[in-house]
Amino acid sequence: MAQLKGSFTEKILWDFYASAYDDLARYYAPYREVMDEAEKALTSGKKKYSTILDAGCGTGELAIRLLNHGKKLTCMDVSDSMLALFRKKLERMPEKKINCVVYKGDLNDKLGHKDKSFDAVSSIHALFMLDDKFKALNELNRVLKPGGRMVIAHVKPVSIPRLLKLEYAENGFFAAVLVFFRLFKVGFINIIVSGRHKKVYGITPADDIINHMKRKGYSLSAKKVLYRGFDDFMVFDKKAENGSRKR
Numbered sequence: 001m002a003q004l005k006g007s008f009t010e011k012i013l014w015d016f017y018a019s020a021y022d023d024l025a026r027y028y029a030p031y032r033e034v035m036d037e038a039e040k041a042l043t044s045g046k047k048k049y050s051t052i053l054d055a056g057c058g059t060g061e062l063a064i065r066l067l068n069h070g071k072k073l074t075c076m077d078v079s080d081s082m083l084a085l086f087r088k089k090l091e092r093m094p095e096k097k098i099n100c101v102v103y104k105g106d107l108n109d110k111l112g113h114k115d116k117s118f119d120a121v122s123s124i125h126a127l128f129m130l131d132d133k134f135k136a137l138n139e140l141n142r143v144l145k146p147g148g149r150m151v152i153a154h155v156k157p158v159s160i161p162r163l164l165k166l167e168y169a170e171n172g173f174f175a176a177v178l179v180f181f182r183l184f185k186v187g188f189i190n191i192i193v194s195g196r197h198k199k200v201y202g203i204t205p206a207d208d209i210i211n212h213m214k215r216k217g218y219s220l221s222a223k224k225v226l227y228r229g230f231d232d233f234m235v236f237d238k239k240a241e242n243g244s245r246k247r
Ligand SMILES: C[S@@+](CC[C@H](N)C(=O)[O-])C[C@H]1O[C@@H](n2cnc3c(N)ncnc32)[C@H](O)[C@@H]1O
Pocket: 006, 014, 025, 055, 056, 057, 058, 059, 060, 061, 062, 076, 077, 078, 079, 082, 105, 106, 107, 108, 123, 124, 125, 126, 129, 130
């Protein structure tokens, strides 16, 4: 099991955050849209991505969806509380669908997997926390097979007032009140727990990630702005060993 190298405040942040975060990931439509796109990128199209690493899996919302498609999942996260909620969800699944390894690990470290282990890798709103996102991307690249797919959802610092304003404009007063309570839990915990708020949410422009991946020999197959403008969703395809990019 990897030792936690992320800062203490970051670990506390995620441990406190877990249940409020799970509520957001399950029921907040703009966040679900990110999951919808990730699920689609890994399950539609000609190419089958049978083995998938979900790096920074949180409470397993994406992983559960992928297990329901018959995929084999390896899921890692640094937070015990996030993983505990994920494991509870797995307990409620039919046993035959649970083709999944879940472990505690730190994306700041070298991953304990051999080179070219997975058909696909996903990392949804987890890279933004890391000291060196490019080092982590290099690790994800290392464990991805040639011809494989990497799905990255990269989140920017969220403005809760803006999210509420957009919810009100689109769905009216009662929807905005509901979202207020949903976001309040997450936002409030976030602010009190993370004294180093700005550092935790240190942002790398999506273009820097795209350029980095292109230098590694990936093509950008899709890019969307989701989560009401706060998420850059990117799908990268890695060059196959013979030089082509199978889709
Ligand atoms: C915003 S949540 C996203 C969770 C999940 N991917 C989802 O979209 O539902 C960020 C996740 O990244 C995890 N995380 C943060 N730093 C990490 C690190 N250094 N190594 C592994 N996971 C990390 C947190 O514990 C948390 O579960």
